[in-house]
Amino acid sequence: NILSEILNTPGFEAVNTTSHLGSYSKLISNIPGISAYYNDKYTLNSTLSSSMEKVRITIKNDASSDIDTQIISDYLHSILGVEVITNEVNSEGEIIESLKLGITDLAIMDSPSAGWVAWKEFGLVAMAAMQGMDERTNYNTDAFVKMDSSIASAYLDDNLDTNPYSLLEGKISCHSESMSLAGMVLPVGYLIGEGYIKNINNSENIDDLNDTILNFFDQNSSIPEKGESYYGNLGALKCLSDGFGDIAFVEEGYLESYCENEDEDDNLDWCLNSSEYVALPFDIKIPTSTVIYNPEYLDVQSRTTILNALMSLNFEMYLENYSFSGKTHTGCYDISIHVIDEDSEKETCGSEILKNMFNSSGVVRVTSQEHFGHFSDLVSNIPGISGYYIEYFKIFEEET
Template structure:
């Protein structure tokens, strides 16, 4: 079996595609020229720019159109460009994709895979210690005992301020289902801190106040939230569960010396039912602007890149080949390295694995419902403090 390891780019790349539809991608008039403008956002890096150009050149080859690169400076510009038809598709983060779907009518075309196995989500979950009243309420088989209701007055361990699995999704769930009552200005996301402090005020019962650490501070990040729980500072930690279990990652090695020093035995941790699924980065489009023929042509071209990898002196049929190897056809294409599908996906996706076809309901629904329940989050995402969606409206109209 041919195996390869693609380099994972740490650069943030945001892509948008604008088409004047004709010729090979949907027009009945083959004499009409077509142009695709690919807008991207990345750091000042010659190598990253070359990778983006390789993607554009390959898309041009696959679709038989001219493809140009067009620079953008924010996710807000992607949303507004899709909204007003200046762009047809864009790689986006989950938060802006939620806004784009629910407030501007955008849809999911494809979704990134975040593991070699093809995962497109992870579950956000709460963790408690075995033997605690919350754990007992979950494990006792009695529907009348609700573990989420018992969190009031306890001390919560968050991964950080406004983190998805560590704050936004659990708080959205608790607010949406009536366990937590928001306090303060409903248009100001900073009111969430007051809401958390009021609900998870362990100090009122001789415990500790909620842990909402700054980046790099004690108990920050996924490991920090579980450490906060393990060391007894907090009563409930918000992190990842199930297939991407934070507890398993830091405390699940058979050799105890490979686990974090603060870890307890695995049977001391109890995961509560998942709050919902946090999605991988989706590729978005505007169904009112992008016709189905062009949409499918772009999607099929991008999905075909999953089958390719770059090989160097790969032996096959008595000869050694260097080029872009297709794992389905077993052919090696003599094209530039940065136009090979695996190299493109390694550069333009956040984790460097690949893409799958997707749709909005399956990919964003549970996540969207939770984020929509957090007071002031939409206003924050629209502001220049986060994604600049409002500011981008004028420039893209």
């Protein structure tokens, strides 16, 4: 009776924001000034808590980039109305420590492993994810075998009685490097989760992971360290192409970029014909960069206001020589109010900040479970992985 008489509905259905409001949003966003109208209509609070006099953001220093981080500080300041300080640190461990201790209000974390540890071990929370340039919030692992292999035959024969994954046992595997996410940790986590690889000694020691892998695959499998043969994503592909290994685990896109170019002269000399490679599906999703905060220090009102400010980057795109209403415009176009700013510098436009500073096409709201859940299921299958990452990122267990 509560559903029908009070809520006037027959029931609830699980949805996410994109599936439920996505098409509606695309239509209503075309109405000039609609956001401001609804803000006034529903008296939405878009301000920080009165106790928050400045916003502190931490990112990892990128030595290869000459982008001035003051640009994002100035952008957010123009929306939030308070001082915004962007601090650069040298490691993900420093980012997590800053969030744990309340030294920073939020952080943009590139490493999915660090983001996962921050969530699972220290109670930090994801508020948003940075989309890749392809507008996805995850990328995949590619697993390649040769077309003339028994593994490929089992995968392609449409016979449910032949299982290509069970045929991996005893085969030589080519991993990009020891403890690589795409090249080792997640494919192994997937095979453990599916019951193919067994933790025979019930070890909880990460140092036994190589033995666990070699007990399933052939003892001659390639798990190289830097400087060794077949190191890296290209090394793993070469390991397969040379005929040394039976399956290669690499980050997505490497085969297409180095062995499947339209002009064959652009391919590496050891590449096989593209038809000789078969991609074996592995259900692996690796999260993109994450905006993370500590709910013990950042209140809900301020979190939401900062998130909305970050999301506003999505509404600005830089146009060059764009013809509209009989005139040609160059400037930063705000799609939410249909106004072109032709005076501000190109680098200060939302689309340029996203591309140049974060290699991103947009910011999307996420929860920790949405962004890290699938990744967590896989990585948690690796014995001792949490302790390994805590040590790897040099995260102190005791607050000082």
